[in-house]
Amino acid sequence: MTNLKSKLTFSHVSYLWDEETAAKLTGDEVALLLYRSNLLGSDLRLTNYGGGNTSCKTVEKDPLSNKAVEVMWIKGSGGDIGTLKRSGLAALYLDRLLDLKNVYKGIDHEDEMVNLFNHCIYDLDSKAPSIDTPLHGFLPFKHIDHLHPDAAIAIAAAKDGERITKELFNGEIGWVGWQRPGFDLGLKLKECLDNNPGIKGIMLGSHGLFTWGDTAYDCYVNTLTVVEKCAQYIEDKVERNGSVFGGQRIQSLNEEDRKAQAAKIAPILRGLCSSERHMIGHFTDDKRILEFINSNDLDRLAPMGTSCPDHFLRTKISPLVLNLEPDADLSNVEEVVSKLQPLYEDYRKMYAEYYETCKHPNSPKMRDPNPVIILYPGVGLFSFSKDKQTTRVAAEFYTNAINVMRGAEAISEYTSLDRQEAFNIEYWLLEEAKLQRMPKPKPLSGKIALVTGSSGGIGKAIARKFIEEGAVAVLNDMDQERLAITGKKFLEQYGKDSFITVPLNVTKDEEIQHAFDAAALSFGGVDIVVNCAGLSISKSIEDHTEADWDLLYDVLVKGQFKITQAAAKVLKKQKIGGDILNIGSKNGLVSGPNNSGYGSAKAAQIHLSRLNAAELGKDKIRVNVVNPDAVISDSKIWEGAWAEGRAKAYGIKIEELPAFYAKRTLLNETILPEDIANACFVFVGGLMNKATGNVLNVDGGVSMAFVR
Template sequence: MEKTFKYVDYLWEEKKAADLGDDQVALFLYRSNILGADLRITNYGGGNTSCKTVEKDPLTNEDVEVMWVKGSGGDIGTLTREGIAGLYTERLRNLKNVYKGIEDEDRMVGLFNHCIYDLNSKAPSIDTPLHGLLPFKHIDHLHPDALIAVAAAKDSEQVTKEIWGDTMGWVPWQRPGFDLGLQLEKCLEENPGIRGIVLGSHGLFTWGDTSYECYMNSLDVIETASEYIENKVKEQGEVFGGKKTDSLPSSGRKEKAAELLPLLRGLASSENRMIGHFTDSDTVLEYINSNDLERLAPMGTSCPDHFLRTKIQPLILKLDPSEDLSDPEAVLKKLEPDFDQYRKEYKDYYENCKHDNSPTMRDPNPVIIIYPGVGMFSFAKNKQTARVASEFYVNAINVMRGAEAITEYTSLPRQEAFDIEYWLLEEAKLQRMPAEQPLSRRVAIVTGAAGGIGKAIADKMVAEGANVVLTDITKESLEAAVKTYKKDQVSGVVCDVTDEASIIAAYKEANLAFGGVDIIVHSAGLAISKSLEDTSMKDWNLLQDVLVKGQFLMAQHGAAVMKKQGFGGDIINIASKNGIASGPNNVGYGTAKAAQQHMSRLLAAELGGDKIKVNIVNPDGVIVGSKIWEGAWAEGRAKAHGIKVEDLPKHYAKRNLLQEIILPEDVANGVFACIGVLDKSTGNTINVDGGMANAFVR
């Protein structure tokens, strides 16, 4: 009979498991994925799972036990066979014969490679011996909030015994490594028959003979701890010492956050440009508005997985939630001393704790920033990392909440925290990270991005590492476009570029989603091909509003965001060959495009002092895949040239010097050249037309 849980999600599906048969590795991966799907159990990249099977040794053809375990840098929620390591269990255990003690930990990691059974293995992680030195077939090492609360509570060992009696072991805090594996082995020898082990300040180990038994054991232990904590909270009647600050209404919090984020992003990017994330969940608000915030926040987090992603402690802003933020310079003057102090304290932490062989000090800026009454901000190298840092700090909040309810929250000593953060093995992992893409750490907003040229530009931006805010006037098309990207890559917002309020809302979305804007591409457009006599005022005004007014408003409000951030930016306007070259039946469109071009030059002259580059991309004859060539425009151009609509692509290709058909992707490459290559060019025009002599700008 299926057991029900209140504090964790039971996600095991009998049919899915049955379809995997007796494939123990597949069942271990299935268990890992469903455990990783519940953030209360373990966060992205946190925890470690394993199983042991009997395999044929390819050299002796004898049966040998092989341990399959999550590899270094993986995530159990998305774990696949490509992300695991397969090691001879006996060889791993034989490493006890050559282990020389704590000072030998780093060397031991290199010796794991001598234990590899599966030549396609992912690099074994530092947690490998913790699984290998225990005898169980299936093992979970997890970081549940409730268990870390128990592990981080004062008198944690006694609390563990109070909750589970003699059925759970307890091991004091120790940095992960071979010796911690020996401590787990010793704990089991001294406490035969236990169902799991609590690691002080760290997490949980549980096990089972089958994948399902292991899964149920993990859930049951977490459920028991969660229930114990909630009963303690009820006894207290309040958490975190009660409320000190009242929250603004939800809409007010979003307004404040959107207004403040570009300033915070600029300050947090003093060494490396960062991407932002904002959350104002009930869990966050309960903590940041509490009386105990200023006592608990400086203590830092307890679990290594938490502070590796959130830094040793957050920055608390000394801003009142009702404060007027409309004057960026005045707000900046208030914020700068707090950031300076944070950087100084981080430098002191590094200097006081460093060793002779410690890596160079990393970026001293805060990752987590707290604004009581409003919410919590996080900043990192990309959206996923910023979001995950926020999620980890939410886990840390839950840990503090639980530990305070049980007895009293305790954090790792600063030296222990430093030794984890600046561990040479952690530094080696960072050095192995792939090089960042050309547009990483940058945020773009693209108008008209649901299809055609705009969508191709957004695609190119994402492919080169940028986060992109897609805007378009049609909700359905926009939603379909957003679905073509992975999580954390883009955000979508309906925007009518002729409506100033709509543009303001789009920039607010960009601020809330990613922290600000670095790149503005005005690609939204339409084309009307009519003679002077046939061009109505409605036609004229529509072209002027979308192409010219829209460009002006996008630049005006976007430049304000860029100036707040303080590190410049790029504005790219998609104009047309028709703004330079004259042709029949084109007075409305050609005039609007010419206005776009000269406005761009004027903006380049005005914004250069702020390091904001303004450039123009002039396409021509983009028929295949372009939205403006649908319907009347294509018919009008075909009529003007005396050809059929279906012959337009070949016609336009024949008339350019290279005799090439121009695609939306070609225009996107022109945009990328302005942003990712020509870093000292502004006021320029790049023609993407295959070479049209009558449209040469010089």
């Protein structure tokens, strides 16, 4: 294999090919396809999440005839090349795919061709073939990359992109004007190649780039070389011009103040964006975003929207730009909402007019008219969507769109996708079919939960349950080592978009504020707050010290009060209601020996919950209590003196406690952390939205604790 690295210098893309790794894959073209795909997908300058497609063609043995047949392996529908595995590929008989030209009725029948791809399947374990399949099939190259590099799209979206492409590459890169992906575009690519034999790639107007090679390596290097040349051309122009986007109109706040301002406004924005369903947010103040949103050209470029369909599908027709000064006073929530509400109403009206103007007789019904991308000049970009991954990726795509606008403006003039074409992509029946195939949202989809003490047995089980039911979680604990262990386990189980970790001592105001700010910056706010952090001290009244008493009341009672107070502020900003759950105890209802401090503190927690329920009900904020008893599994409380104290009080050995507690219940059951988590889910899962001020015992049945 020829090593071209020594002959090439890459400044704008990353050369990641490892010859030793690739050598182990020699002879397996599909494995080399996957290797190349993963390398390309790991560099966001080459393509974005889920964007683009890669393929290779091999000779295989037909399982029915035993004859040699040519098979095309291509990324299947909905996949991501950065994480692509063999199971994510579609494999098709190439001759059958090419034979579809014989039944093609023309561009008005494009969508009908997609179902016919299934008649070309070679590997019965194939992923569903994507709409890009014919684009790769009609090009006669062994290895093909179709990517969405910002630098290439900047040229493709420039007013005179075709001329620039021809001059920059001396005719070695062809040009095909904008057309929605499909069978006919595949024919156009083949026609371009036939008319320009010997070209090394094709630029798709407003869309992306096709490159190819005889081997996986040749294809990889060809792709890098073309993108590098596009990027260098743009940077040379930027350097010559001396500024981008017409120069800077305003200055950003410093980083600390940006984060503080973003945390204050995020819950307000989230509430306004959640008029149809709860949304999860994301915030970024990437320097590329700040350069754009602070510029003189923002008001001209932002309404134009994006060019590449992959960008547009995830970011909507255009962003919403806030009419606030970077350092605006956000302390009066009602004033801020009254100023922003008309912006949202105008955006929804604009989107409805766009839908009504562009819709077809068979178009799907109008989707949520709220903005996905919100720009706050001097502060940063907010995005809101159904889950954290989708909203994070939307922000990444809009950053790509900014890169495209920056490049196009530097070399020429940026052009966006025509509104009708944009609508045809957004409401494409094939895209709608994809949406309809997606799993039904889980009960807590779009919800954000902050569970205090979530490294302990009960708190961890609650956080796990909520994530499994669709929520995102803010994990926290004052024991940072234990929190780190929990975070590592959750990362392995649920992935990075399901949670964040924040150190939190519920008695410290600054740590409480930091935790809620982190929730706002990472997810947009909070919907469910569970006061679970706690400790226990079991001593006779003679042995109980004032320090013991103060510690119990500081953590259990004052801590619950402070967390609830901070939660209420965020929930009221959002104006979409919410839930506060307090983990009490059977001991708050039942008297027992050696328990005056803990038991009375738990009783105070329960009544504080009733008081908060009475006060917060007008804001649709529900406050309920779950009362466990003797949850010993994975509990820090039971690791030391508390277990000793309870065993002493009952005249038994420590190891006899689980059986003792189970035996005294009506159901003769041991209570586990998962039982408490399930009880919490009962309150927040959607079936108890009109219940507040309740106490739910989960203790196996202790008759003395029945709520009277």
